Amino acid sequence: MSLIQYLHDSADLIRLAATPETAAQVDAAIGRIAAALKDDRPLLVCGNGGSAADAMHIAGELVGRFLKERRALNCIALGADPAVATAWSNDYDYASLFARQVQAYGRDGGVLLGISTSGNSANVLQAAEAARAKGMAVIGLTGQGGGRLGPLCDILIAAPSRHTPQIQQIHGCLYHYICEQVEARLAG
Numbered sequence: 001m002s003l004i005q006y007l008h009d010s011a012d013l014i015r016l017a018a019t020p021e022t023a024a025q026v027d028a029a030i031g032r033i034a035a036a037l038k039d040d041r042p043l044l045v046c047g048n049g050g051s052a053a054d055a056m057h058i059a060g061e062l063v064g065r066f067l068k069e070r071r072a073l074n075c076i077a078l079g080a081d082p083a084v085a086t087a088w089s090n091d092y093d094y095a096s097l098f099a100r101q102v103q104a105y106g107r108d109g110g111v112l113l114g115i116s117t118s119g120n121s122a123n124v125l126q127a128a129e130a131a132r133a134k135g136m137a138v139i140g141l142t143g144q145g146g147g148r149l150g151p152l153c154d155i156l157i158a159a160p161s162r163h164t165p166q167i168q169q170i171h172g173c174l175y176h177y178i179c180e181q182v183e184a185r186l187a188g
Helices: 003-017 020-038 050-063 082-091 097-105 122-133 147-152 164-187
Strands: 043-046 075-077 111-116 137-142 155-158
Touching: 003 164, 020 043, 020 111, 020 137, 020 155, 020 164, 043 050, 043 097, 043 122, 050 075, 050 111, 050 164, 082 097, 097 122, 111 122, 111 147, 122 137, 122 147, 137 147, 137 164, 147 155
Parallel strands: 043 075, 043 111, 111 137, 137 155
Antiparallel strands: none
């Protein structure tokens, strides 16, 4: 496949994701996240591999700034602290790492944004369960169908693909838009 075809296919997939249903889910997520951050309640973001990098990217945009000068926002990328990640995973297990961090940093009224292209990542599922136990809203960013994460979510945003690189391309567009809109609401 040529680069030109690859980019055309990517653009087609992004257009396929541009539905009223996706817009409604994203708007609901923006509202929940903005409300939590306005009250200085945490936004905890987690994922594995490329989704872990996306979680750190989101935290960087919200703690730092996306497009506007504003106060720092209470956003933490779970798993980003290697001392915590390796200590817990070595002494216990990796599947419970994010849940343990939700127990430490989560707060009633906060939000967990779990990113899993399959929707079946064990550590993201456990984080969602821990967040619900803490009284946090759970937003899932997944691939088509939502996997086992779907039923644990208050808001599920599922990219219309089962191919990981394509899902991640859509996720990047969606979370950049979410960051932009959350920042616009909170920058005042």
